[in-house]
Amino acid sequence: MARRQIAVVGTSSSSSETDALARALGYALAQADCVVVCGGLGGVMTAVCEGVAEAGGLSVGILPGESREAANEAVGVVVATGIGHARNLAVVASGDAVIAVGGDWGTASEIALARKLGRRVVVLGGSAPLDGPGVLAAVTVEEALELALGE
Amino acid sequence: MARRQIAVVGTSSSSSETDALARALGYALAQADCVVVCGGLGGVMTAVCEGVAEAGGLSVGILPGESREAANEAVGVVVATGIGHARNLAVVASGDAVIAVGGDWGTASEIALARKLGRRVVVLGGSAPLDGPGVLAAVTVEEALELALGE
Amino acid sequence: MARRQIAVVGTSSSSSETDALARALGYALAQADCVVVCGGLGGVMTAVCEGVAEAGGLSVGILPGESREAANEAVGVVVATGIGHARNLAVVASGDAVIAVGGDWGTASEIALARKLGRRVVVLGGSAPLDGPGVLAAVTVEEALELALGE
Amino acid sequence: MARRQIAVVGTSSSSSETDALARALGYALAQADCVVVCGGLGGVMTAVCEGVAEAGGLSVGILPGESREAANEAVGVVVATGIGHARNLAVVASGDAVIAVGGDWGTASEIALARKLGRRVVVLGGSAPLDGPGVLAAVTVEEALELALGE
Numbered sequence: 001m002a003r004r005q006i007a008v009v010g011t012s013s014s015s016s017e018t019d020a021l022a023r024a025l026g027y028a029l030a031q032a033d034c035v036v037v038c039g040g041l042g043g044v045m046t047a048v049c050e051g052v053a054e055a056g057g058l059s060v061g062i063l064p065g066e067s068r069e070a071a072n073e074a075v076g077v078v079v080a081t082g083i084g085h086a087r088n089l090a091v092v093a094s095g096d097a098v099i100a101v102g103g104d105w106g107t108a109s110e111i112a113l114a115r116k117l118g119r120r121v122v123v124l125g126g127s128a129p130l131d132g133p134g135v136l137a138a139v140t141v142e143e144a145l146e147l148a149l150g151e
Numbered sequence: 152m153a154r155r156q157i158a159v160v161g162t163s164s165s166s167s168e169t170d171a172l173a174r175a176l177g178y179a180l181a182q183a184d185c186v187v188v189c190g191g192l193g194g195v196m197t198a199v200c201e202g203v204a205e206a207g208g209l210s211v212g213i214l215p216g217e218s219r220e221a222a223n224e225a226v227g228v229v230v231a232t233g234i235g236h237a238r239n240l241a242v243v244a245s246g247d248a249v250i251a252v253g254g255d256w257g258t259a260s261e262i263a264l265a266r267k268l269g270r271r272v273v274v275l276g277g278s279a280p281l282d283g284p285g286v287l288a289a290v291t292v293e294e295a296l297e298l299a300l301g302e
Numbered sequence: 303m304a305r306r307q308i309a310v311v312g313t314s315s316s317s318s319e320t321d322a323l324a325r326a327l328g329y330a331l332a333q334a335d336c337v338v339v340c341g342g343l344g345g346v347m348t349a350v351c352e353g354v355a356e357a358g359g360l361s362v363g364i365l366p367g368e369s370r371e372a373a374n375e376a377v378g379v380v381v382a383t384g385i386g387h388a389r390n391l392a393v394v395a396s397g398d399a400v401i402a403v404g405g406d407w408g409t410a411s412e413i414a415l416a417r418k419l420g421r422r423v424v425v426l427g428g429s430a431p432l433d434g435p436g437v438l439a440a441v442t443v444e445e446a447l448e449l450a451l452g453e
Numbered sequence: 454m455a456r457r458q459i460a461v462v463g464t465s466s467s468s469s470e471t472d473a474l475a476r477a478l479g480y481a482l483a484q485a486d487c488v489v490v491c492g493g494l495g496g497v498m499t500a501v502c503e504g505v506a507e508a509g510g511l512s513v514g515i516l517p518g519e520s521r522e523a524a525n526e527a528v529g530v531v532v533a534t535g536i537g538h539a540r541n542l543a544v545v546a547s548g549d550a551v552i553a554v555g556g557d558w559g560t561a562s563e564i565a566l567a568r569k570l571g572r573r574v575v576v577l578g579g580s581a582p583l584d585g586p587g588v589l590a591a592v593t594v595e596e597a598l599e600l601a602l603g604e
Contacts, residue, residue: 005521005531035530060513060530066386066546066570068458077488077513078458079532080546082570083385084368085264086237086536090543093519093533108281109263113236116256117519117535130259130281156370156380186379211362211379217395217419217537219307228337228362229307230381231395233419234536235519237385241392244368244382268368268384387566388539410583411565415538418558432561432583 005035005060006148007095007119009088009110010044011102018102021125022047023054024141025099030057032145037062037094039087040071040078044101049074062091089113097122097148099138103129111135122147156186156211157299158246158270160239160261161195162253169253172276173198174205175292176250181208183296188213188245190238191222191229195252200225213242240264248273248299250289254280262286273298307337307362308450309397309421311390311412312346313404320404323427324349325356326443327401332359334447339364339396341389342373342380346403351376364393391415399424399450401440405431413437424449458513459601460490460548460572462541462563463497464555471555474578475500476507477594478552483510485598490515490547492540493524493531497554502527515544542566550575550601552591556582564588575600 006029011018026048029036036052038045040061052059053074061075066082081087088106092098092114099122100107108129114121121135124144128135138144157180162169177199180187187203189196191212203210204225212226217233232238239257243249243265250273251258259280265272272286275295279286289295308331313320328350331338338354340347342363354361355376363377368384383389390408394400394416401424402409410431416423423437426446430437440446459482464471479501482489489505491498493514505512506527514528519535534540541559545551545567552575553560561582567574574588577597581588591597 003530037532058511058530060532062532066542068547068549077456077511077530078547079490079513079515079543081534081543082546083234083237083388083536083539083542084240085267086234086240086385086388088264089235089237089519089536090532090534093535094521094531096521105263105267105283108283109260109267112256112260112263112281113239116236116260129283130263132256132259132280154379188381209360209379211381213381217391219396219398228305228360228379229396230339230362230364230392232383232392233395234385234388234391234539237536237539240368240385241381241383244384245370245380247370385536385539386542387569388536388542390566391537391539407565407569407585410585411562411569414558414562414565414583415541418538418562431585432565434558434561434582 003033003035004096005037005094007037007092007098008048009091009098009100009103009107011104011107012041012043012045014043018044019047022101023051025101025124025144026051027055028141028145030055035060037091039091040075042072046072046074062087092119093117095119099124099144099148100128101125102127120148154184154186156188156246158188158243158249159199160190160242160249160251160254160258162255162258163192163194163196165194169195170198173252174202176252176275176295177202178206179292179296181206186211188242190242191226193223197223197225213238243270244268246270250275250295250299251279252276253278271299305335305337306398307339307396309339309394309400310350311341311393311400311402311405311409313406313409314343314345314347316345320346321349324403325353327403327426327446328353329357330443330447332357337362339393341393342377344374348374348376364389394421395419397421401426401446401450402430403427404429422450456486456488458488458490458548460545460551461501462544462551462553462556462560464557464560465494465496465498467496471497472500475554476504478554478577478597479504480508481594481598483508488513490544492544493528495525499525499527515540545572546570548572552577552597552601553581554578555580573601
């Protein structure tokens with residue numbers, strides 16, 4: 001358990017705003033020597049993996065299906081779980097903390113499961129699909145890292 | 152698929168208010184010939200199973216653990232999944248609709264997963280841990296049944 | 303936990319021999335007041351549910367998918383898990399003992415998981431896909447019941 | 454999906470014979486530029502991760518529990534699934550092929566699930582807990598690699 005692991009969750013739809021935020025987040029997390037765990041598919045998941053790759057870091061994509069082929073091109077290591085949406089539990093359990101960028105019901109389930117497990121949750125960029133005790137808000141990537149890493 | 156199945160989710164803590172609501176809900180669902188699916192543990196889960204049993208109906212408790220022994224005494228049939236909190240997905244997927252009574256982060260994850268799967272969600276009694284499109288509010292048990300059964 | 307629950311696993315292909323055996327098994331289990339748990343799909347799973355239904359008993363089909371619609375017509379209660387082949391764990395964990403009729407790699411995984419959990423396993427009809435300590439052989443339905451119920 | 458991923462499964466008990474085999478296997482897989490996926494716990498899982506680490510490679514440990522802390526010391530990246538023995542599915546689904554070293558019922562379930570998914574399975578060292586079509590035998594680490602990588 002030498003390296004810190006941070007889970008990044010968020011919308012699977014691509015938008016210029018959330019993609020840019022997720023890419024900058026992935027870059028910064030890799031720079032901070034964190035392994036980035038995500039759901040391995042599109043939108044925020046692709047963008048964060050691209051940011052990690054740009055910084056020469058390591059990302060892990062935890063897929064719902066049984067085949068590695070669904071993973072986005074930028075993922076480093078692929079875990080094919082075969083358990084569908086239940087893989088959301090594995091994504092957040094694998095992070096020391098969870099950072100959310102945008103998101104829908106799937107992201108909301110990840111935030112809820114993360115909090116159920118006692119993981120710190122940081123919402124970056126203001127559009128949290130779910131709020132409550134232990135869900136922190138960050139405006140900038142730097143702030144998100146500080147809150148997630150507890151520094 | 153002759154019989155309708157309704158998932159009931161909610162707080163695992165016992166309170167006189169949510170217990171009474173859940174018991175009345177279980178009774179009414181059984182009277183309406185619905186099988187009641189729940190998480191099989193305490194609080195709302197026990198109360199709804201008691202209501203179902205009083206009406207001579209059938210309840211199914213879907214447990215996180217590998218042993219049937221954790222189930223509450225009132226459950227009819229026990230499914231031991233062995234998959235921990237990922238069983239929340241099985242609970243809501245097994246209902247044609249989902250009714251929530253109170254609840255915490257676990258319940259919030261169930262509401263989110265239910266909506267992700269396109270299930271109708273009804274919050275009974277006003278204390279929804281999560282809100283959004285397709286999450287309906289009911290004040291009375293009768294209203295919750297109407298909304299859940301789409302009548 | 304008033305009623306005993308027995309998991310029945312086996313081939314998803316239909317054959318006159320295994321279907322007849324599974325149907326007789328389902329009938330006998332229901333007569334012995336056992337709830338029958340199975341994977342809810344075709345072949346042995348359909349036949350055992352038909353036997354249960356003929357005897358007026360209760361069967362539970364635990365499906366891999368997120369929708370109840372994949373269940374065979376004879377299932378009593380349907381649990382849609384959404385976790386794919388990982389539902390094999392839930393099938394065997396939900397039985398006090400497991401009886402196998404024919405089967406392939408899926409059935410072999412169920413036998414292995416059942417033994418991992420310490421469940422007694424009975425192979426009925428001689429074609430076990432997997433053998434080892436705690437895997438018992440039965441020639442007749444009566445013998446399978448005796449071994450499974452520990453009487 | 455640039456890098457090949459090989460799943461290594463086997464006994465969680467430590468023995469000088471299986472440990473040595475697993476360590477040599479991990480070393481050879483890392484040398485062949487494969488990411489090694491395993492269950493992240495003891496016995497063969499620890500030994501294979503140690504071999505990977507010695508060669509400067511990358512291993513992924515997919516744990517049954519919700520916490521990263523159960524992982525062995527040699528694991529590179531940890532995935533905490535929270536789904537118990539159902540994580541066996543994720544282990545084998547994440548490998549392009551599966552190599553087994555020794556093993557018990559858990560390993561047998563992994564071989565069965567791997568074959569269910571169509572993954573090639575290689576048993577290294579002669580003590581397969583489960584046999585059948587598509588399960589290949591290897592005596593040496595070199596032979597196991599050849600069979601697993603299809604070269």
